[in-house]
Amino acid sequence: LEHLEGVLAGDLPSLMPICPPLSSPSTPPPSFTKSLCRESHWKCLLLSLLMYGCLGAVAWCHVTTVTRLTFSSAYQGNSLMYHDSPCSNGYVYIPLAFLLMLYAVYLVECWHCQARHELQHRVDVSSVRERVGRMQQATPCIWWKAISYHYVRRTRQVTRYRNGDAYTTTQVYHERVNTHVAEAEFDYARCGVRDVSKALVGLEGAPATRLRFTKCFSFASVEAENAYLCQRARFFAENEGLDDYMEAREGMHLKNVDFREFMVAFPDPARPPWYACSSAFWAAALLTLSWPLRVLAEYRTAYAHYHVEKLFGLEGPGSASSAGGGLSPSDELLPPLTHRLPRVNTVDSTELEWHIRSNQQLVPSYxxxxxxxxxxxxxxxxxxxxxxxxxxxxxxxxxxxxxxxxxxxxxxxxxxxxxxxxxxxxxxxxxxxxxx
Structure with a gap:
């Protein structure tokens, strides 16, 4: 399989990401060992091995014979020696019962497995590129949500049974009551935002590509990061203490985009590979060959993890100063990327605060x-x-x-x-x- 390559959208200044570093959406050529390590489908494998064991036990009962020695009064007390199956007394029904039970569980696992659900989200390569373009052009929205609540002690009547007699008892429980819900968004009008996601290429070279989409954001300047932290801290501080407890939620979504985390792309979805068809999947499941088919599909499928990243702060470290109406004469003498940072923007930054306190360029004390x-x-x-x-x-x-x-x-x-x-x-x- 050909590699999937990622190309950066452009050169950026030093980033201060709050999410894990981006990995290229490329993937190395797959191997059988790596495909097993990536997704082993251990539940299907375990059920298959147990069913194969039950089938082996039934086959052993039909093939193997043992010598039996019996004494009967019909033969005037003489012994009778003959060959018979070791499961002739009904023991063969024990592995058969286990086999039927395991087969039912096996079919349920095939119905709920992730591989079957991923086959239902098949798209073509052009649709993937269109979706990636919409996510790159979408406006990000970083939101915070605070829910104030407390617990109320309540009682209820419960009917219980003891020795066949019904009696009523009082049960005490605690119910959560939400009293206040507040939501807010990050206002990035002063710092600006742009998309720095990588370009996704090489999808046509693989017979099937499994895509995973994630979204994150980072900052190009200290002002943008501190603006985010200040707004976030101010929002939760305003909503803290309104009740006994507060539940804090935060996240990012892309406006006017139906974000889907997993997707399988084919060059021609109308004619997918035979191992990616639903009919082949259920035929293999009925024949208890679902695990080999899944391993083959994993081996023949390329993987791509695509990050949608939004960068806040486009003007570098001096963005806040330039947005505020120009620089002071002393700041204009400094290099473009070393403009003086306002103290209010550095007091909440632990790293900058440490550098300021440990600055060795100051005049030493006695x-x-x-x-x-x-x-x-x-x-x-x-x-x-x-x-x-x-x-x-x-x-x-x-x-x-x-x-x-x-x-x-x-x-x-x-x-x-x-x-x-x-x-x-x-x-x-x-x-x-x-x-x-």
């Missing part, structure tokens, strides 16, 4: 300066001063570094000279009117 590598730090500061990488202070004249500048509460006079020198160089790099 305790941090004492614990630093003083010799290496002083040499590095001196090298930066010689290269001119440190900006000169405001005003004219050479920069002076005297211990009087570093009087308490900044640094004590008995500090290490390298610490004084480095601290002085750091103060020369800051404008006189800046705080700190």
């Amino acid at each position: 305790s941090e300066a004492v614990l630093m590598d003083l010799a290496g730090l002083g040499a590095r500061c001196a090298g930066d001063l010689q290269k001119g990488t440190l900006p000169p202070p405001k005003g004219s004249g050479p920069t002076s570094c005297s211990p009087e500048v570093l009087t308490p509460p900044f640094l004590p006079h008995h500090s290490h000279p390298d610490v004084l020198r480095c601290a002085c160089l750091c103060t020369t790099s800051c404008p006189s009117d800046s705080p700190g």
Whole structure:
């Protein structure tokens, strides 16, 4: 079978997915071992083996003979030796009864098996491509639902029987009562959305392809993710505490699309392979050969797992700033993908909060300066001063570094000279009117 290949819709910025990483909708050439590991149909196999065992027991009863020795008064007390079946006394009906019972269970399993239901959703390749196109163009809707409820203690009269006598008793039970239901959707008007699903190709090369569709969403910027988290947290916080308990539900659906998870595609659904016909399926089931037919169908069927992914946040990390009416002059000097993030957008992000708190580019405190590598730090500061990488202070004249500048509460006079020198160089790099 030919491979099913997936092609990305385009280059994207670094994503922050909240769903598992997407896998290509391609599948390797199937093998008999992999088809068994993928779907073993163990219930059908177990029932088939038990029925084959019962048939073997019945056949053994008809084929095998044993020697019997009997004593009868009709022969004047003499013994009589003859050959007979080991199941002649009615034991043959035991495996026959088990065989009929297992056969009935076997037919019920064939009726409810997933393979039979999948044959009812046969479509052609063009229909699959049309459905994939509709899902890619569909508008996503991320919804939340909160149900407030409590339990009420109720009683009811129940009639019971003991020793053939009926008597009435009172039964106490708890019934759930829903008091409030609220629903909301993610408002992504400011961050935008686009489809980044892969292209599904190569369906014509396989005689049958079993498709599984899933949907998920991800974020292209921190602002979009935090907007989602803030709206979600605000919705559940507003509905929390309205009653004793709250049931929270959330999900995503595609508007105006009849989403179907499983589907079997054929190049020509009017003439499917013989092992994919309903008549062949039931003929094999009546002959207790359903399991070999299912294994053959699994071996000859290609598989494709297709993700429908929606990407929120199209403008990168600066989308919120650009949507708010332009950037500040200081932000315009930064690279396009390093615009300053508002603090309100980072306070709820654990990863960004950790990076902010562990930022080593800040001016060290007194305790941090004492614990630093003083010799290496002083040499590095001196090298930066010689290269001119440190900006000169405001005003004219050479920069002076005297211990009087570093009087308490900044640094004590008995500090290490390298610490004084480095601290002085750091103060020369800051404008006189800046705080700190």
